[in-house]
Amino acid sequence: xxxxxxxxxxxxxxxxxxxxxxxxxxxxxxxxxxxxxxxxxxxxxxxxxxxxxxxxxxxxxxxxxxxxxxxxxxxxxxxxxxxxxxxxxxxxxxxxxxxxxxxxxxxxxxxxxxxxxxxxxxxxxxxxxxxxxxxxxxxxxxxxxxxxxxxxxxxxxxxxxxxxxxxxxxxxxxxxxxxxxxxxxxxxxxxxxxxxxxxxxxxxxxxxxxxxxxxxxxxxxxxxxxxxxxxxxxxxxxxxxxxxxxxxxxxxxxxxxxxxxxxxxxxxxxxxxxxxxxxxxxxxxxxxxxxxxxxxxxxxxxxxxxxxxxxxxxxxxxxxxxxxxxxxxxxxxxxxxxxxxxxxxxxxxxxxxxxxxxxxxxxxxxxxxxxxxxxxxxxxxxxxxxxxxxxxxxxxxxxxxxxxxxxxxxxxxxxxxxxxxxxxxxxxxxxxxxxxxxxxxxxxxxxxxxxxxxxxxxxxxxxxxxxxxxxxxxxxxxxxxxxxxxxxxxxxxxxxxxxxxxxxxxxxxxxxxxxxxxxxxxxxxxxx
Amino acid sequence: xxxxxxxxxxxxxxxxxxxxxxxxxxxxxxxxxxxxxxxxxxxxxxxxxxxxxxxxxxxxxxxxxxxxxxxxxxxxxxxxxxxxxxxxxxxxxxxxxxxxxxxxxxxxxxxxxxxxxxxxxxxxxxxxxxxxxxxxxxx
Numbered sequence: 001x002x003x004x005x006x007x008x009x010x011x012x013x014x015x016x017x018x019x020x021x022x023x024x025x026x027x028x029x030x031x032x033x034x035x036x037x038x039x040x041x042x043x044x045x046x047x048x049x050x051x052x053x054x055x056x057x058x059x060x061x062x063x064x065x066x067x068x069x070x071x072x073x074x075x076x077x078x079x080x081x082x083x084x085x086x087x088x089x090x091x092x093x094x095x096x097x098x099x100x101x102x103x104x105x106x107x108x109x110x111x112x113x114x115x116x117x118x119x120x121x122x123x124x125x126x127x128x129x130x131x132x133x134x135x136x137x138x139x140x141x142x143x144x145x146x147x148x149x150x151x152x153x154x155x156x157x158x159x160x161x162x163x164x165x166x167x168x169x170x171x172x173x174x175x176x177x178x179x180x181x182x183x184x185x186x187x188x189x190x191x192x193x194x195x196x197x198x199x200x201x202x203x204x205x206x207x208x209x210x211x212x213x214x215x216x217x218x219x220x221x222x223x224x225x226x227x228x229x230x231x232x233x234x235x236x237x238x239x240x241x242x243x244x245x246x247x248x249x250x251x252x253x254x255x256x257x258x259x260x261x262x263x264x265x266x267x268x269x270x271x272x273x274x275x276x277x278x279x280x281x282x283x284x285x286x287x288x289x290x291x292x293x294x295x296x297x298x299x300x301x302x303x304x305x306x307x308x309x310x311x312x313x314x315x316x317x318x319x320x321x322x323x324x325x326x327x328x329x330x331x332x333x334x335x336x337x338x339x340x341x342x343x344x345x346x347x348x349x350x351x352x353x354x355x356x357x358x359x360x361x362x363x364x365x366x367x368x369x370x371x372x373x374x375x376x377x378x379x380x381x382x383x384x385x386x387x388x389x390x391x392x393x394x395x396x397x398x399x400x401x402x403x404x405x406x407x408x409x410x411x412x413x414x415x416x417x418x419x420x421x422x423x424x425x426x427x428x429x430x431x432x433x434x435x436x437x438x439x440x441x442x443x444x445x446x447x448x449x450x451x452x453x454x455x456x457x458x459x460x461x462x463x464x465x466x467x468x469x470x471x472x473x474x475x476x477x478x479x480x481x482x483x484x485x486x487x488x489x490x491x492x493x494x495x496x497x498x499x500x501x502x503x504x505x506x507x508x509x510x511x512x513x514x515x516x517x518x519x520x521x522x523x524x525x526x527x528x
Numbered sequence: 529x530x531x532x533x534x535x536x537x538x539x540x541x542x543x544x545x546x547x548x549x550x551x552x553x554x555x556x557x558x559x560x561x562x563x564x565x566x567x568x569x570x571x572x573x574x575x576x577x578x579x580x581x582x583x584x585x586x587x588x589x590x591x592x593x594x595x596x597x598x599x600x601x602x603x604x605x606x607x608x609x610x611x612x613x614x615x616x617x618x619x620x621x622x623x624x625x626x627x628x629x630x631x632x633x634x635x636x637x638x639x640x641x642x643x644x645x646x647x648x649x650x651x652x653x654x655x656x657x658x659x660x661x662x663x664x665x666x667x
Contacts, residue, residue, distance in 0.1 A: 309612045316634035317543040323637050324547045343543055393590065 036282050039259035043274055049266035051238065058230035065226055069219040076212035083205040086138045087198065089131045094194045096124035097151075101187045104158065108180060114162035121155050138201065150193065154186045241270045248277060255493030257285045288490055295487045296416050300362045302423055306387030310354050314347040321347070357384050361415065371406040371518050372414065374448055375439045381418040382437065388423065393431040396422070400439040405517040407448055409495045414515075417488040417499075421452040421511050424484065427475070428456030428509065442514045447497070450513045459503040467501060532558040533648050533655060534575075538568045538582040538594060539610060548581075551637040556655050557644065565589035569597055576602045579628075579647050581640070583610045584618055592622065599626045606647040608640075 103117035128135065128147055135143045161179055248260055259278045325332070325340045332340075361384055375398075382389075382398055389396050425435045433455045442449035459467060466472050468489045473482030485499070492499050496516045503509035535557045537545055545561030552559045560577075562568035565586055572580070580598050584591035595607050606628035611619045619630040628650070629643050648655045 312612045312633040313541055317541060317547075319634040320547040320551075320637060321543060324551055327637070328550070343546075347543065390587075391585070393585070 036259050036278055039261050039278055040275060042262050043260070043267065043271050043278075046262060046265060046267040046271075048268065050268040051234070052269070054234055054237065058227075058234060062223060062227050062230065065219065065223045069216070069223065072215055072219065073212065076208060076215065080205060080208050080212070082134065082137055083201055083208065085131075085134050087201055087205065089127060089134055090194055090198050090201065093124050093127050094191065094198065096120045096127060097187070097190055097194060100124065100154075100158075101191065104183060104187060107161070114158055118155070118158055118162065121151065121158065125151055125155075139197075146193075150186065150190045154183070154190055157183045157186055245270070245273065245277070252277075252281060252284070255288075255490040257281050257288070257494065291483065292413065292416070292487055292491065295420075295483055297362070298484075299416065299419055299423065300358065303358050303361075303384065303388060303419075306385075306389075306391050307354055307358050309391050310387040311351055314351040314354070317347040318344050318351075354387070361412075361419075368412075369408055369410055372409050372411055374404060374407055374450065374515070375400040377411060377415060378418060378437055378439055378450065381415050381422065384415070385419060385422045385426070388426055389435075392426050392429070394426055394429050394433050394435060396435040396437065398437045401441065404439060404441065404448055407495075407515045408518045409515065410491075413491045414495070417491050417513060418450065418452070420484045420488050421513070424511075425452050425454035425456070425509075428454045430456070444514075446517050447514050448517055450515070451510055452513075453508060453510045455508045458505040458507050459501070459509050460505055464501065464503060468499070532556050533579060533644070533651075533653065534577045535559045535579045535581065535644065536562065536568060536572065536577040538562045538565060538580070538586075538591075540564075540583065540586045544583075544610075548637065548640065552641065552644065555641050555645065565594060569594065572598060572601065577605055578651055578653070579606045579608060579644055581608045581610065581644075584622065585612065592618075592625070595622055595625055595627055604651075606650060608643055608647065610635075 097120070100117040100120035103112070103114065103120065106112045107114050107117065125148075128151070132143075135147075139146065157179065161183060244263065259281055260274045321340050321343045325337065325344075329337070357380075378398060378400070382396060385396075422435065422437070429435060435455075436451070436453040438449075438451040438453075440449055440451070441447070463472075463474070468485050469482075470486040471482040472486075489499050492513055492515070497514045500512045500514070501509060502512075533556060535552055537548055537552070537559055538561075539545060540563050542563055545563065549559045549561050557579075560571065562571070565582075565588060568582075569589070580594070582591040582594045591609055595609065598605050598607050607622075607626070609619060609622045609627050609630040611622075611630050611632050616632075619632070622630060628647050631639055631643055645655055
């Protein structure tokens with residue numbers, strides 16, 4: 001963009017760039033910058049929740065769960081270990097006690113000595129006291145009261161039995177039988193208590209085993225679930241963002257250069273991408289403005305040939321009149337002289353009018369959106385191309401259905417679009433051809449359509465899809481840049497409309513520009 | 529000189545006819561001015577002109593068609609084409625089709641007088657172009 005006439009080449013041309021246009025341009029550019037700045041602030045003004053943080057949190061959670069599982073497993077192994085140890089101790093104890101009872105039985109049956117049995121009882125007591133800690137672990141501190149009194153009673157009874165002298169001091173048979181049954185009962189009770197304890201602890205061990213297996217299953221399940229959830233959240237976040245940016249890219253490619261605005265409540269790495277895209281959009285917009293302007297100057301160049309030719313007529317009239325006035329001055333009456341001078345003046349202003357249209361169009365101006373009367377805009381555009389049309393010997397007719405709503409747009413840029421279509425139609429038509437220009441409501445509501453139809457040779461079907469591509473041209477080298485339709489499409493897309501083409505070989509082509517009308521509030525429309 | 533040189537002038541710009549009619553009358557031409565090619569063609573269907581001066585670019589019927597008509601109807605007539613400077617290729621085409629000469633806009637009255645004098649010479653009826661020059665010099 002040329003910054004301003006003063007900065008350009010130091011030669012301000014007041015007529016070519018009046019203050020108002022310049023201000024509009026500055027405002028236009030400021031507006032653009034303001035939009036970009038607003039979008040930037042809105043994008044940044046959100047709490048940050050980065051993808052990196054989400055990955056970190058997800059992994060940390062999985063890690064914590066894994067640690068918890070490991071701790072729980074270690075704890076349950078420890079419990080199982082102590083239970084197994086306890087079972088071993090009780091087992092040893094039971095074996096000793098049973099051994100003691102076997103000796104006790106032998107004593108009663110065969111009269112063998114009791115010291116072996118006492119030995120075993122001593123060993124059993126030893127086992128208990130050696131493993132006091134483990135026993136306390138399982139049975140609590142009360143294990144002594146539970147186990148030892150029985151053992152001690154049994155020991156005492158055995159002692160009592162063993163110390164009994166033989167012969168006359170021997171206990172009465174009855175007394176002997178009583179002690180004997182006491183010993184048996186005591187031994188029995190001791191064994192059964194120990195066995196009961198054993199089976200209870202075995203059951204407890206089985207339960208711990210089952211529980212730790214369940215714990216393992218559930219926690220591994222939980223871990224998997226947590227990882228799957230994490231992967232799902234992370235994946236959907238990334239994929240939706242990538243999808244969104246794909247849409248943005250398509251939107252930008254179609255020429256919509258409005259900056260990206262926040263769509264989520266937080267910002268992250270994609271926000272940085274959005275900011276980068278916004279600055280890219282700004283750059284693209286600047287470049288497109290340059291492209292649009294340079295394309296406009298090309299159109300001006302094309303129009304200049306027609307203007308130069310058209311200027312020949314008033315020039316010729318002025319030349320002839322001036323020469324004849326000079327030649328016959330003496331012989332002419334005042335009236336005739338005045339008539340000839342009047343012709344010169346009239347032709348001079350005709351010449352001025354011929355160039356002023358072109359100068360108006362060529363004048364550089366900023367983007368200014370306003371409600372536009374589309375038929376009027378088309379009439380002006382046709383007037384602009386009229387010299388070209390006359391020169392080519394082509395007829396143009398313009399039709400419009402009355403009372404059309406206005407469209408919101410930039411008159412300069414839209415005129416450039418229509419001029420481009422009309423100049424293309426002129427190029428496509430041969431001498432004596434017809435160009436029809438129509439303005440009418442489009443098929444879809446709240447849109448207007450401008451149709452430019454030529455009676456040329458049409459566009460072959462195989463190139464039809466590529467005619468809007470940049471640098472695509474069917475014109476000879478040096479005649480077309482192939483940017484006309486591409487630039488036009490960009491301008492129309494920026495206005496929220498689109499350009500369509502339909503053509504059949506040999507039957508001309510129809511270009512249709514569809515533009516949205518200035519929106520009426522929905523309630524107003526509904527009430528009517 | 530057997531009578532006046534009969535000239536038909538066709539240009540859709542009215543001022544051209546208004547200025548050139550008296551200018552050509554001075555060198556002894558009898559000029560019929562037309563702005564509408566159809567009327568001019570209708571007239572030429574009946575009358576043979578010595579010289580036909582026509583603008584190439586006009587709205588309904590262009591100078592080429594006029595040229596073709598005259599070449600066919602009155603082969604003896606000399607056709608002089610008026611062109612815009614941007615249409616030299618068209619002028620060349622006109623020459624190929626048998627135009628006597630062409631003259632590019634904008635031109636001075638004398639430019640056309642000189643071409644018409646040349647045409648008159650070719651027709652064997654010289655006109656006194658010098659007389660105007662002398663008159664102008666004296667005036």
